[in-house]
Amino acid sequence: MARPCARVRVRPLRAMALLLLLAVLAGCERAAPEQRLREQLDAMQAALSERRPAEFIEGVSEDFSGKDGMDRAAVHNLVRIQLLANQRIGARTGPIEVEMHQNQATVRFTVVMTGGSGRILPDRIQAYRVTSGWREEDDGRWRIYYADWTPD
Template identity: 55%
Template structure:
């Protein structure tokens, strides 16, 4: 228990950018491990996404993808993080894959993503995301 408590304190003691990067990594791992609920903990209640997507629609999309694929992959390029007080913008490229879990994925799509983040109760949560195919 003491090690767990120390780990939680260490995570909170980093700079705002470090804590945001940790949250991003935790959400990426949750998506790849098909832990939709854990991923959604990092999504703000008033999330707004591409083409009018709200938090509930994002949750349903993630559940659909995890149920429809035995394995899911999410590889990201370098994160461009810009922190402005209690808000931040994170831009990155992502390659999302899905399939039966065999050697090669059956589905693959690349995106350029811009996301808006804010501190809510001391935790970084994404409140906005726009994703487009690469240009």
């Protein structure tokens, strides 16, 4: 008689293990494309503010083209120059408007850039209106491939 009781106890354990496995697999599901794009924007903003140009440039596509013919290398140089010239860099984005188009997106936002010596108030402040093109590349990461900005 002990055998049937042992068998009854094993089944709930198997069921619990199966439920736990399903919960773990559900947690591994990829986030929605727009959410991943917004996370990439946040990561790039943090990299700039935390003075990590290599991490910032990872979000820029190899074939980037920007205002006045700016390419990826020029963006990298601009970021490094600004980090050398300013002890503190700040980038605050306003509301972000995202238009999704399969594995591409158009993102519009305003950004206020600050820079300076690290004192309480920044030495320089400039606002820009930005329109940018993004795509999900082969490695699954969103990268900016086009940008245009105008002083606001």
